[in-house]
Amino acid sequence: MTAARARAARGVLLPVLAAVLSLAVYLSNGRTIGSGDTQGPALVPVSLLTRGTLDLSPFVPLLAPPGTLPYYLRQKAGGIWPAYSPAPGILVTPLYAIPVGWYASSGRTAQEWLAFARRWEKYAAAVVTSLSVSVFMLLALELGASVASASMLTVAYAVGSEAWAVSSQALWQHGPASLALLVLVLAAVRFRRRQTVAWGFAGGCALGLAAAIRPFALVLAIPVVGWVLWRCRKPKLRLAWLVPAVLVGLTWPAYSVWLFGSSLGMYHGAFGWPSVEAYTGLLASPGRGLLPYFPIALLAVPGFASAWSGRWRAFSMALAAGVAGHLFLLGWHPDWGGGHGFGPRYCAEIQPWLLLLALPWLAAARRSAARRWMVGILIAWGVGVQAVGAFLYPGGCWDDDPVQVESAPGRLWDWTDNPVTRELRSALAGPRPPIIRLASWSARYRAPARLELVRGGTMTVPVGVTNTGREPWPVHADADCACIVHLSWHLRGAAGAHIRYEGLRAALSRSVAPGESVRVDLPVTAPAAPGDYILDVTLVQERVGWFEDRGVPPARVALRVR
Numbered sequence: 001m002t003a004a005r006a007r008a009a010r011g012v013l014l015p016v017l018a019a020v021l022s023l024a025v026y027l028s029n030g031r032t033i034g035s036g037d038t039q040g041p042a043l044v045p046v047s048l049l050t051r052g053t054l055d056l057s058p059f060v061p062l063l064a065p066p067g068t069l070p071y072y073l074r075q076k077a078g079g080i081w082p083a084y085s086p087a088p089g090i091l092v093t094p095l096y097a098i099p100v101g102w103y104a105s106s107g108r109t110a111q112e113w114l115a116f117a118r119r120w121e122k123y124a125a126a127v128v129t130s131l132s133v134s135v136f137m138l139l140a141l142e143l144g145a146s147v148a149s150a151s152m153l154t155v156a157y158a159v160g161s162e163a164w165a166v167s168s169q170a171l172w173q174h175g176p177a178s179l180a181l182l183v184l185v186l187a188a189v190r191f192r193r194r195q196t197v198a199w200g201f202a203g204g205c206a207l208g209l210a211a212a213i214r215p216f217a218l219v220l221a222i223p224v225v226g227w228v229l230w231r232c233r234k235p236k237l238r239l240a241w242l243v244p245a246v247l248v249g250l251t252w253p254a255y256s257v258w259l260f261g262s263s264l265g266m267y268h269g270a271f272g273w274p275s276v277e278a279y280t281g282l283l284a285s286p287g288r289g290l291l292p293y294f295p296i297a298l299l300a301v302p303g304f305a306s307a308w309s310g311r312w313r314a315f316s317m318a319l320a321a322g323v324a325g326h327l328f329l330l331g332w333h334p335d336w337g338g339g340h341g342f343g344p345r346y347c348a349e350i351q352p353w354l355l356l357l358a359l360p361w362l363a364a365a366r367r368s369a370a371r372r373w374m375v376g377i378l379i380a381w382g383v384g385v386q387a388v389g390a391f392l393y394p395g396g397c398w399d400d401d402p403v404q405v406e407s408a409p410g411r412l413w414d415w416t417d418n419p420v421t422r423e424l425r426s427a428l429a430g431p432r433p434p435i436i437r438l439a440s441w442s443a444r445y446r447a448p449a450r451l452e453l454v455r456g457g458t459m460t461v462p463v464g465v466t467n468t469g470r471e472p473w474p475v476h477a478d479a480d481c482a483c484i485v486h487l488s489w490h491l492r493g494a495a496g497a498h499i500r501y502e503g504l505r506a507a508l509s510r511s512v513a514p515g516e517s518v519r520v521d522l523p524v525t526a527p528a529a530p531g532d533y534i535l536d537v538t539l540v541q542e543r544v545g546w547f548e549d550r551g552v553p554p555a556r557v558a559l560r561v562r
Contacts, residue, residue, distance in 0.1 A: 044089025208248025
């Protein structure tokens with residue numbers, strides 16, 4: 001076999017082997033680690049294949065209390081539609097076709113289809129992420145990496161990044177977006193070497209798909225597309241990139257305008273002002289920081305410096321500009337921690353890009369034993385952390401116990417109690433003791449009659465709560481991260497319609513026995529629109545029910561937003 005044929009064989013066999021091995025690892029934990037964010041994409045293929053529509057109305061009674069909608073769904077034109085982009089679900093629909101056809105051979109209830117969707121979203125996510133691993137290895141080889149260097153980087157991406165603990169475990173946007181972005185970079189590299197309509201069309205489709213799946217991906221993609229088209233002088237080649245990108249990419253703003261009346265959809269009004277805490281947290285927070293969970297990202301800095309004088313300088317500058325822009329944009333998001341999820345999932349798409357930036361330094365590491373040891377330690381650290389997420393999370397219930405992290409963002413900075421340490425301690429301590437669901441729902445509240453806030457503002461409201469029932473209220477979650485009692489609120493308009501059903505939570509300071517009272521500092525966030533509102537302050541036993549649904553009247557507070 002000639003050297004050229006040997007290289008061609010490696011360029012096919014190694015990416016295929018990487019995909020197969022990573023898929024086996026992703027499926028090895030035997031469970032789905034999802035969230036409300038993944039519920040819509042998981043149901044989209046089922047609805048498309050069984051009913052020919054994106055309307056998820058049959059599943060709503062199983063997902064939310066009567067008369068309410070979960071945050072990830074919206075009502076429009078007599079139906080219930082995914083609030084986040086349906087593109088991930090549409091993309092994986094072919095993977096559902098055969099199992100849905102077999103499962104539908106006998107009549108199925110909505111409950112059975114919901115369980116089916118939750119199970120199959122894991123398989124679909126694992127396949128999509130393993131394909132991104134294959135493309136990543138192919139790209140590393142295309143950039144001139146040796147088999148050893150490409151293999152090390154591929155291991156770091158496949159099992160040492162959020163690809164393992166997040167993207168491959170459920171239908172988050174991150175896995176499909178990472179695949180589309182890596183295909184875009186591969187098409188860009190090959191287009192620069194041989195400018196053809198085929199590679200331009202492939203890159204344009206990947207660009208449009210990335211934008212349709214996750215609009216933030218444009219921040220990563222635009223510098224690379226600029227690098228490609230800067231020296232492209234033929235109009236037909238530019239059109240090969242731009243036409244499919246526009247046609248595919250505009251599906252998301254068109255859907256958003258139809259559903260929300262805004263091209264930004266769910267992201268309209270989601271961003272505030274950047275903060276130092278957000279940027280330091282994105283990099284170093286023990287709860288959601290990039291470096292504690294993906295320490296090999298440090299090598300992107302010397303890698304970028306090594307590429308400065310090489311032939312890939314402009315390419316590295318494009319990658320670095322995309323990464324910097326992505327991090328800069330995340331710093332404007334008030335919930336930069338990403339809510340529920342393991343590690344810095346908002347940084348999932350930039351992690352393979354950081355590895356590509358590290359490639360020039362890693363190539364030189366072959367001549368230094370110290371550098372090889374450093375790389376090995378950093379990869380091992382990342383793999384160990386991600387294994388905790390894949391096999392143990394969310395058994396420690398860190399996201400919810402003692403209070404949901406979105407309601408207490410200071411928890412993101414706790415070095416002694418974070419997702420990794422909590423999961424390890426929980427695994428060593430053994431199963432959590434069972435907690436009985438409440439049978440006696442009774443409480444009394446003392447809250448201010450009126451509040452006034454500026455729009456979008458947050459304040460802490462002191463609320464007195466008395467247990468007038470016959471059972472103590474548990475303040476820790478059970479093995480299913482359920483049954484913990486929190487104080488929360490619903491927000492209604494002046495006419496009584498719900499505007500926000502799932503309010504922020506506040507933890508009880510201790511278990512409250514029958515007849516005892518406790519003061520709770522409840523965080524309240526005002527809506528963006530000024531006006532008069534009604535705040536219903538109420539207790540909730542997580543994943544069991546709200547107290548007012550069990551006959552306990554909430555405390556009603558008049559809220560004026562100015």
